[in-house]
Amino acid sequence: MKKYLASLSVAMALFGCATDPNSPDYPISQSDVQAETFTYIGLGSDKAELWKRARNYIATAYGDSKAVLRVEDESGGTLIGKGLIRWKMLTTPLSSYCYSEYDIRFVAKDSKARLQLELLPGVPAISECLGWRLPSKYGYEQILSSFSVMSEQLESNLRGEGKLDTMKNF
Template sequence: MMSVFVLFLNGCSSSDPLTMQIDPVNVKAQMYTYSDLNKNQNELWEITHQYLMNHYEQHQTEIRVMDRANASFIGKGIVKWKISPTTPLYCYSAYDFRFMARDNKARLQLKLLPGVPSLSGCHDWELPSEYGYKQILDKFEAISTQLNHELIGED
């Protein structure tokens, strides 16, 4: 009887690997490089400053460093994700962002941080599920694409 109960519990606790919390070793910084921008360092800083002010206006974001002389920004953002496609609950994770520009080129780095922001309803999720991490990476890609459009002057 006990073995049947243990088997039942194991069956209930096993879940889809995509909905399990990712291993911290799988969290990698995402690096985006923009080149042939035909703008000087100061112009790239101005464009990025405007982008950050507009993009992060609606999001909880903290820009810790805005260094015009070195054309760099360092800060922290919040990203929303779901544990699984069937879960209605949204979770939140923090990420670091770093931006640096030189004449005609720039680089953006986005990296997910472990921990649970206070606004997250997922208090047991230090890191997202694999399904959630895929959503985050897609959002990072969208941020990069949007910034690239701004840097090259596309609408």
């Protein structure tokens, strides 16, 4: 009986942590999702060159720009697409990985550019987390960190420095 009560207590404690809205394992709400905007200035190249560098970065990072980009407007300096990002659901070591989609919007002007990344609600077919339309707080922190890394890599490429790691974890 003591073992049963001890097991029940542990299960209740774990369940309580998982349902606590302040827990990092609790899902975020749509109001928590904000578009991440990165602005690059003093790039020293014209709009056409910056657009080409961004398109080449996306093609190299994702393996194929056609799979990611839906709009490629060189004269307007615009790239619009959709990406897929991986995140770990819970803070526990055995937690599964989930996937979410995000919008990509890039605009180039002479010597400056802007990138906007925004998480989309929903569950992509590839995701193991079928009940999670949005990530956990822990997962969202991982996504925001990945967005920052993507931005840093893109900026490096826009500046002509060419530092690029493929997006195996994105």
